[in-house]
Amino acid sequence: VLVPVKRVVDYNVKVRVKADGSGVDIANVKMSMNPFDEIACEEAIRLKEAGKATEVVAVSLGESRCQETLRTALAMGADRAILVETGVELQPLAVAKLLQAIVAKEEPGLVLMGKQAIDDDSNQTPQMLAALLGWPQATFISKLELGDGRATVSREVDEGLERLEIGLPAVVSVDLRLNEPRYASLPNIMKAKKKPLDMLTPEELGVDPAPRLHYLRFEEPPKRQAGAKVASVAELVGRIKTEAGVPP
Numbered sequence: 001v002l003v004p005v006k007r008v009v010d011y012n013v014k015v016r017v018k019a020d021g022s023g024v025d026i027a028n029v030k031m032s033m034n035p036f037d038e039i040a041c042e043e044a045i046r047l048k049e050a051g052k053a054t055e056v057v058a059v060s061l062g063e064s065r066c067q068e069t070l071r072t073a074l075a076m077g078a079d080r081a082i083l084v085e086t087g088v089e090l091q092p093l094a095v096a097k098l099l100q101a102i103v104a105k106e107e108p109g110l111v112l113m114g115k116q117a118i119d120d121d122s123n124q125t126p127q128m129l130a131a132l133l134g135w136p137q138a139t140f141i142s143k144l145e146l147g148d149g150r151a152t153v154s155r156e157v158d159e160g161l162e163r164l165e166i167g168l169p170a171v172v173s174v175d176l177r178l179n180e181p182r183y184a185s186l187p188n189i190m191k192a193k194k195k196p197l198d199m200l201t202p203e204e205l206g207v208d209p210a211p212r213l214h215y216l217r218f219e220e221p222p223k224r225q226a227g228a229k230v231a232s233v234a235e236l237v238g239r240i241k242t243e244a245g246v247p248p
């Protein structure tokens with residue numbers, strides 16, 4: 001099982017836009033594994049523990065510091081890790097192409113990944129990767145069962161739960177309710193330091209990771225006005241008419 005894990009600003013951090021509007025300020029900000037990727041990692045490890053997978057390989061793409069994220073995956077229980085190191089800002093298509101090249105090398109039976117990265121919120125990489133590979137895909141899953149050459153997944157849709165069967169190998173992206181990721185224990189954090197971590201570059205994988213989209217400007221959203229409590233529905237309706245200017 002191949003698990004792509006992204007290093008992102010921790011979900012507890014309130015991000016700020018840089019004063020010159022050129023991006024988000026991540027200097028001295030706590031970084032963590034993308035929460036959806038933690039869930040994917042946990043699920044892959046559970047598959048291995050249940051004897052349904054033989055090896056869990058975590059892969060991260062980005063700066064050298066992504067090694068920390070990979071060590072977290074190894075401490076959780078992944079067997080080995082791959083870093084594709086680049087200083088280039090990676091957008092979903094570049095990530096999908098790099099992962100496609102890793103898949104060609106590693107030949108996993110399953111790619112299990114987060115449904116979205118909480119920094120760019122793109123929700124594009126798994127779908128692009130499946131398309132590039134020509135593999136079946138199941139997105140936003142909340143349950144996964146592996147059978148012989150097939151997987152059965154449940155996914156939350158507007159009308160309720162959808163159950164799908166897909167052939168393997170496949171790309172599967174996970175949603176929040178799939179599981180609760182474990183914390184890495186201290187002994188496992190120590191053990192993770194000795195697990196193999198391979199380094200590659202986009203050039204070695206034959207991929208040009210240059211961004212295709214250019215951001216023009218970043219802005220803070222407008223400040224929200226304070227709310228007010230009303231005593232009754234009648235008052236609420238009255239204020240909606242008079243103050244919010246909603247036509248009758």
Ligand code: AMP
Nearest residue numbers: 004005061113114116117122123124125
């Ligand atoms: P996105 O399409 O950017 O919302 O990301 C969806 C998923 O793709 C994430 O949850 C990760 O599993 C994977 N991914 C995106 N960027 C990276 C990256 N730089 N390194 C590793 N995995 C990534």
